[in-house]
Amino acid sequence: MLEIKDLHASVEGSEILKGITLTINPGEVHAIMGPNGAGKSTLSAVLAGRDGYEVTQGSITFEGRDLLEMEVEERAQAGMLMGFQYPVEIPGVKNIYLLKSALNAQRAARGEDEIPAPEFMKLVKEQLAFMKMDPSFLQRAVNEGFSGGEKKRNEILQMLVLQPKLALLDEIDSGLDIDAMKVVAEGVNSLRSADRAILMVTHYQRLLNHIAPDQVHVLINGRIARSGDRHLAEELEARGYEWVTEEESAA
Amino acid sequence: MSLPETLVQRLNGAAEAGPAWLAEQRRAGAARFEEVGFPTRRLEEWKYTDMSKLSAADFGVADSAEFDEALYDELKLDIDAWRLVFVDGIFSPRLSDLESLPEGVTMAPLSQALSDDQQAVREQLGRLTGIEFSAFSALNTALTGEGALLRIGRGRALDKPLYLLFVSRRGDTPVMSHPRILVDCEQESEATVIEHYVGQQGAANLTNALTEIRMAKASRLSHYKLQEASQSEYHVASIQIDQGRDSHFTSHNLNLGGAVVRNDLMTDLNDENATADFLGLFFGQERQHIDNHTKVNHNAPRTYSNENYKGILDGRARGVFNGRVYIKRDAQQVLGYQNNANLLLSDRAEIDTKPELEIYADDVQCSHGTTTGQLDENAIFALRARGIDEQMARGLLTLAFATEVMQRIRHTAVTDRVERTVAGKLPERFNLESLVEESR
Known part of the structure; x- marks a missing residue:
């Protein structure tokens, strides 16, 4: 589904990603972990299509398409959605407008008609209930005045409504209390299916207690230093990133 | 300034109508208008808005309030309110609704008030906005005969808005109307007043409205002006407020229609803790021209104002925001904030924005900002x-x-x-x- 090959990327002329190779297949859940400064947020930004990040070498393909040639909105329409670490407040834009126009954009890209209003309301209300959110939320502005937990829940709600093929979750656990963490994790786990994939980027192992990954990758200094199953995360938790860093420099 | 004969006759004719005190004011208004005529851009206050092509002779006066019910249903706001409806300036009893208006509250068409409650009208008409204010106030005074008298009695708090709907029709000849709205908020009263001006598509009339609002101690008024004139109409309106101690006035000045629009919104904060919030939105497209002038006079210490106007202009539309904040000598500890933000959606749209602060006290906090811009x-x-x-x-x-x-x-x-x-x-x-x- 997603294939990253020898990806090099720079920010303002300095190279941050130095050759990342990673393949994610349908049905898989991957976690990328790493210390601060390893390049986690640069990788997220490149995948999301943010300005200011220059890919100098390598490629990313999403379902056979060259992702780097796709506009930000095309990526989402094709089924790749990013759950942001810091969701933006958008005063005055109601959540219902965002959800509905996003869903219809996706349908239009697939050559489908707009969703009928009653069907849309039914779908949204089910997902709101699942995320333990009040329907009045739909008439509120996107993330405006929301707590950190509410913002993250909103990111997941958008995923549930838009049903991405590949969900990218950038530090989705940051700023969450225990209860909110549980709701968010339940939302993410409900997305798991044989034809969908999830890529989590996180600094902390504790997220993986709630959302169990199939594969864990350790990102150090712009490269994947080590990959393994979920036990790798536990080992990291016990021994710290230094352990991998030292082995990396020894090698 | 020479005026067309038909208008002179109309001015003179109107001047003779009604009670003697009113006839006198009308004659003075007519004389004033004859003297100054419609404003030209040579006047600083009208620098951006050209009214000189306007000729009162081009407009007739409506003679009936007949109106298609279906169209009326489409134009009115669907709101639970006490309602007075005017069609081309003529009161329509059939479309109005004053059922179960509470005791201590007056809501009457001006024509009726002039016969039933003449004293109340006399006490207020022209007290805040005189004929010197502008050619339009002079013309309104000369020709008005309709509008509304609203009084919210002491301590009354209304749970429904007082809704004034002015509908402008498309007709064979354009007409002009000069509504005069008098609002009296007595001590500790609370009310919402909605002035709604809406034009049938293709209507090419001139509406020249004038509102005078008195606010006694600790009264609260939420005032809406929703202007949806047709895109071929002239709309001129002034709203003047006089605020007493602890009073709170909120204005929602929402302008979406009109070919040429001029709004003047002015308040005098005359005693401590009087507060005014001015919120405005104007949206222009094609060749619409929307001019908003506002003025807040802080005449007493510890008075507060907050103003936020937003404009969106598309096509070749032009917007004007001219906001003046005046702080009188020794009116200390005043807070006065003003902001105007605009979005231009086309290269040919234009905004002229001009904040004016005039401060004669040293212990005050004031700010103003304008942005034109970016999303x-x-x-x-x-x-x-x-x-x-x-x-x-x-x-x-x-x-x-x-x-x-x-x-x-x-x-x-x-x-x-x-x-x-x-x-x-x-x-x-x-x-x-x-x-x-x-x-x-």
Whole structure:
């Protein structure tokens, strides 16, 4: 589904990603972990299509398409959605407008008609209930005045409504209390299916207690230093990133 | 200045109508208007808005309030309110509704008040806005005969708005009307007044409204002006408020229609703790011209004002914002804030924005800011990252820009109307109309 090959990327002329190779297949859940400064947020930004990040070498393909040639909105329409670490407040834009126009954009890209209003309301209300959110939320502005937990829940709600093929979750656990963490994790786990994939980027192992990954990758200094199953995360938790860093420099 | 014979006759004719005290004011208004004529751009106050092509001789006067019921249903706000309806300036008892208006509250068409409650009219008409204010106030005084008298008695708190609807019809010849609205808020009263001006498509009339509002100690008034004249109409309105101690006035000045529009909104904060909030939105497209002049006079210490006007201009539309804040000598500890933000959606749209602060006290906090501008790129990115194309993302943010000044409005009939109208008028590339229609 997603294939990253020898990806090099720079920010303002300095190279941050130095050759990342990673393949994610349908049905898989991957976690990328790493210390601060390893390049986690640069990788997220490149995948999301943010300005200011220059890919100098390598490629990313999403379902056979060259992702780097796709506009930000095309990526989402094709089924790749990013759950942001810091969701933006958008005063005055109601959540219902965002959800509905996003869903219809996706349908239009697939050559489908707009969703009928009653069907849309039914779908949204089910997902709101699942995320333990009040329907009045739909008439509120996107993330405006929301707590950190509410913002993250909103990111997941958008995923549930838009049903991405590949969900990218950038530090989705940051700023969450225990209860909110549980709701968010339940939302993410409900997305798991044989034809969908999830890529989590996180600094902390504790997220993986709630959302169990199939594969864990350790990102150090712009490269994947080590990959393994979920036990790798536990080992990291016990021994710290230094352990991998030292082995990396020894090698 | 020589005026067309027909207008002179009309002015003279109107001057003879009604009680003697009114006839006197009318004669003075007529004389004043004959002297000054419609304003030209040589006048500083009319620098950006050319009214000199206007000729009162081009307008007739309506003689009936007959109106198609179906069209009326479409134009009015769907709101639970006490209501007076005027068609081309003529009162329509059939469309009005004053059922179970509480005791201690007056809501009457001016024509009726002039016969039933003449003293109340006399006490207020022309006391705040005189014939010297402008050619239009002079003309209004000379020719008015209709409008409304509103009085909210001491301590009364109304649970429904007082709704004044002025409908402008498309007719064989354009007509002019000069509504005069008098509002008296007695001590500790609370009310909402909605002035709604709406034009049938193609109507080419002149509306020249004048509102005078007295606010006694600790009264509260939420005032809405929703202007949806047709895009071929002239609309001129002035609203003058006189505020007593602890009074709180909120203005929602929402302008979506009109070919040439001029609004003057002015308050005098005459005693301590009087507060005025001025919130405004103007949206112009094609060749619309919308001029907003506001003035806040802090005449006493510890008086407060807060003003936020937003403009969106498309096509070759032109907007004007001229906001004046005056602080009298020794009116200390005043807070006066003003902001005007504008969005231009086309290269040929234009905004002239001019804040004016005039301060004669040293212990005050004042600020003003104007921006013409830019949408939040982070927000555009966030919307695009959900699959929404860039044009629609910009449309959503433009609509959000417009609705921001309405956040405090609890009357959804008003906010829905404005939101739908703006969504419908925004460029088609934004593709918002059905989204907003279906998401209610």
